[in-house]
Amino acid sequence: MSTSPKPVKKVPIHLQSAQNRVYIKNGEIVNHDKSFKADVYIEDGIIKFVGPSSEITIPGGVRTIDASGLMIIPGGIDPHTHMQLPFGGAVAVDDFYHGTKAAVAGGTTMIIDFVLPNKHESMIEAYDKWRSWADPKVCCDYGLHVGITWWSKSVSEEIGILCKELGVNSFKTFMAYKGLYQLNDSDLLDVFERIRHLNGVAMVHAENGDIIAKNTQRLLAEGINGPEGHELSRPEEVEAEAVHRACVLAHQADCPLYVVHVMSKSAGIELARARHRYRGRYIMGETLAAALGTDATCCQHLGFDAEAAHVLSPPLRPDKTTPEFLMKLLANDDLQLTGSDNCTFNKEHKALGKGDFTKIPNGVNGVEDRMSLVWEKGVHAGLLDPCRFVAVTSTNAAKIFNIYPQKGRIAVGSDADIVIWNPNATRTISKDTHHHACDFNIFEGMTVHGVCEFVLVRGRICAERGNVRVAEGFGRFIPTPVRPPFVYDIIEGKVQSQPEEQHEEKQNGSVAKRFAELD
Ligand SMILES: C[C@@H](CNC(N)=O)C(=O)O
Ligand SMILES: [Zn+2]
Ligand SMILES: [Zn+2]
Ligand SMILES: [Zn+2]
Numbered sequence: 001m002s003t004s005p006k007p008v009k010k011v012p013i014h015l016q017s018a019q020n021r022v023y024i025k026n027g028e029i030v031n032h033d034k035s036f037k038a039d040v041y042i043e044d045g046i047i048k049f050v051g052p053s054s055e056i057t058i059p060g061g062v063r064t065i066d067a068s069g070l071m072i073i074p075g076g077i078d079p080h081t082h083m084q085l086p087f088g089g090a091v092a093v094d095d096f097y098h099g100t101k102a103a104v105a106g107g108t109t110m111i112i113d114f115v116l117p118n119k120h121e122s123m124i125e126a127y128d129k130w131r132s133w134a135d136p137k138v139c140c141d142y143g144l145h146v147g148i149t150w151w152s153k154s155v156s157e158e159i160g161i162l163c164k165e166l167g168v169n170s171f172k173t174f175m176a177y178k179g180l181y182q183l184n185d186s187d188l189l190d191v192f193e194r195i196r197h198l199n200g201v202a203m204v205h206a207e208n209g210d211i212i213a214k215n216t217q218r219l220l221a222e223g224i225n226g227p228e229g230h231e232l233s234r235p236e237e238v239e240a241e242a243v244h245r246a247c248v249l250a251h252q253a254d255c256p257l258y259v260v261h262v263m264s265k266s267a268g269i270e271l272a273r274a275r276h277r278y279r280g281r282y283i284m285g286e287t288l289a290a291a292l293g294t295d296a297t298c299c300q301h302l303g304f305d306a307e308a309a310h311v312l313s314p315p316l317r318p319d320k321t322t323p324e325f326l327m328k329l330l331a332n333d334d335l336q337l338t339g340s341d342n343c344t345f346n347k348e349h350k351a352l353g354k355g356d357f358t359k360i361p362n363g364v365n366g367v368e369d370r371m372s373l374v375w376e377k378g379v380h381a382g383l384l385d386p387c388r389f390v391a392v393t394s395t396n397a398a399k400i401f402n403i404y405p406q407k408g409r410i411a412v413g414s415d416a417d418i419v420i421w422n423p424n425a426t427r428t429i430s431k432d433t434h435h436h437a438c439d440f441n442i443f444e445g446m447t448v449h450g451v452c453e454f455v456l457v458r459g460r461i462c463a464e465r466g467n468v469r470v471a472e473g474f475g476r477f478i479p480t481p482v483r484p485p486f487v488y489d490i491i492e493g494k495v496q497s498q499p500e501e502q503h504e505e506k507q508n509g510s511v512a513k514r515f516a517e518l519d
Contacts, residue, residue: 020045020416020459023058027067027420029410030386031074032395040072042416045458050412063461067420070453073390074408075109075140075417076371077397080260080286080339083113084133088361090349094342096137097472098437099367102342104140105435105468106368107452109417110407110478112143112397114172116181119150123158127166131477138475140457141417143401145170145203149180151187156194163198167479169402171195172260175242176207176234176313185249192253199483201400202250203258206242206267207234207314216358227307229357231296231315236264239314243267247274247283256487258284258400261341263291263314265325272334281490284400285335287326289366292338293373293443295320308350309440311360312341323377330392331383337396338374340366344438364442368434371419372427373443375450379423386423402484416459425451435468 024040029050041049041056049056058064083099085092094102096113103111113134117126123146134142146162148155148171162168173191174181183191188204195202215233219225224232243259247270250257262268262285271285296316299306310316329335343363353360366373374393378384384392398408405414426449431441455463462470489495 021062022416022456022459022461023062023064024067024072024418024420025053025064027070027072029072030390031409031411032387032391035386040410040418042418042456042459045416045460047410047412047414047416050410065420065454071386071421071423072410073419073421074394074410075419075455075457076103076107076393077110077112077407078103078108078340078342078367078370079112079337079397079401080288080341081111081113081367082341082343082363083111085114085116085343085363087343087363088359089352090345090361092343092363093346093349093437094344094365094367095437096134096142097139098435099342100137100139100142100475101468101470102368102435104455104457104462104470105452107371107419107421107455108140108367109419109455109457110141110143111367112145112401112480114145114147116147117149119180123148123155124161124166127162127168135477136473139462139470139472140475141407141415141478142475143403143478143480144168145172147172147174147181148183148191149174151183151191159194159200160198163200163482167477167481169199169480169482169484170201170203170258172203172205174205174209175246176205176209176212178209178213181205182209185245188246188249189253192250192255192257196253196255199488201258201484201487202255203260204246205261205313206239206246206259208238208242211238220356220358225356227304227311227353227357227360230311230360231318234313234315236266236317236319239264240266240270243270244274247271251278251282254491256282256284256491258286260286261291261314261339262287262326262335264317265319265322267314268326268329268335272329275334284337284487285329286337286339287330287335289338289340289370289373290316290364290442291326292323292377293369293446295322298442304354305347305350308353308360309347310364310442311350311353311357311362312343312364313362324381324383327378327381327383330378331388336400337392338370340370342367344436346439365434365436365438365440368436369429369441369443369448371452372429372448372450375423376448380449399486400484401480402482402486403478403480404486407478416456418456419452420454422451422453423449425449425453427451
């Protein structure tokens with residue numbers, strides 16, 4: 001043990017201006033690329049110091065947290081939510097307050113929600129509407145994607161304004177929801193070319209809406225009108241076909257494409273193949289907590305309420321091997337990140353679909369349990385390491401939507417969105433204890449490893465050992481600038497997404513082998 005005092009660099013602490021001064025000591029910091037022991041000092045919502053305790057002197061009056069035996073991880077970023085979405089004749093019950101309170105309770109400190117204009121509604125008017133809903137209510141920071149639910153010259157002009165002036169860089173298109181949101185291939189090509197021109201990110205809901213419409217007509221005519229008709233109308237090949245087609249359209253338009261809610265093995269394989277075909281450029285894929293945590297067999301024959309509560313699109317699949325398969329795609333970087341698609345309706349809303357499954361409002365919970373589910377089914381199951389867990393629950397979303405390292409990293413200068421994570425603690429998920437506004441939890445009764453001991457939102461302790469103390473309206477809108485380097489440096493050939501030889505090996509080796517048995 002050295003006795004001579006080590007020369008230490010004093011970090012000046014400007015006391016008078018400091019708010020929310022927190023010091024986290026003895027923890028293991030886990031970023032997407034490495035983990036290491038270090039202390040963290042936070043002031044005014046920003047991380048001011050990351051390093052050994054010997055290099056900082058903490059004055060009195062600072063809240064100190066002992067994180068011994070715990071991990072310090074970047075707050076989760078959920079890239080796919082629908083708070084208080086008007087949909088199917090109802091409005092999602094998790095509004096921007098309850099939805100972000102549930103997010104924070106589960107370790108997510110930023111959401112990216114979707115503006116979904118009605119057909120022929122101005123994109124910018126819809127954006128203003130979503131901002132007016134969210135700004136007064138959010139408990140954590142948020143961003144917005146905008147749905148291109150119809151296409152015209154005026155829409156093309158408006159998405160330019162959204163990119164240049166209103167902090168939006170990502171636009172969701174739909175190949176399903178015929179008559180509501182669906183675009184045809186010709187319009188999709190135009191949209192992707194426009195988004196590429198704007199240096200934005202195209203997103204897609206990939207299911208073949210024409211096949212779904214035909215199947216639905218047939219099923220209802222045959223008297224199959226219960227919730228089981230939902231998945232029967234859109235089996236996984238209907239999702240996989242659309243994923244393949246969307247990737248080809250995006251590649252032809254030279255446009256980066258983010259495929260949302262990949263829910264099946266077949267769709268995951270199509271996405272992995274497209275990524276390998278295009279050498280990791282252009283195509284990114286997201287799966288959901290629902291697809292990783294459960295499957296369609298969990299509620300079979302449990303009656304309308306339980307089955308309708310699990311209805312979302314694309315649907316949960318009856319193949320029980322789907323969750324682990326999708327987790328392995330995440331581990332292998334065939335998929336890049338996880339969302340929740342949190343869009344919750346109560347029993348009386350889901351009952352709108354009694355006698356006609358097409359009238360069941362689509363959507364499930366997930367924003368509160370996503371982090372624990374990915375930890376349980378990924379890290380605790382031995383499929384992900386902790387760094388990859390951080391990548392798929394936080395950092396990759398920050399990089400793709402161009403808010404890294406402000407978000408998605410424990411580093412000096414980054415926002416103090418921090419979770420002190422207990423990897424060994426467990427909790428049991430239930431509608432009776434969750435923070436959602438909804439009366440159902442699709443993970444009911446599941447015991448998961450990975451629990452938040454503390455959650456800090458821009459330095460403010462908003463959850464402490466299960467006690468959630470959020471502030472309505474404390475969150476801010478976070479602009480997502482165009483041209484994310486993580487996406488565009490590869491497209492413009494400035495960096496290789498993967499070395500050629502590694503790609504060849506993947507092309508000829510693991511990819512073909514990995515998926516051969518599924519052909
Ligand atoms: C409308 C929205 C939410 N509903 C759903 N995923 O079932 C979506 O398709 O992502
Ligand atoms: Zn969708
Ligand atoms: Zn969605
Ligand atoms: Zn279930």
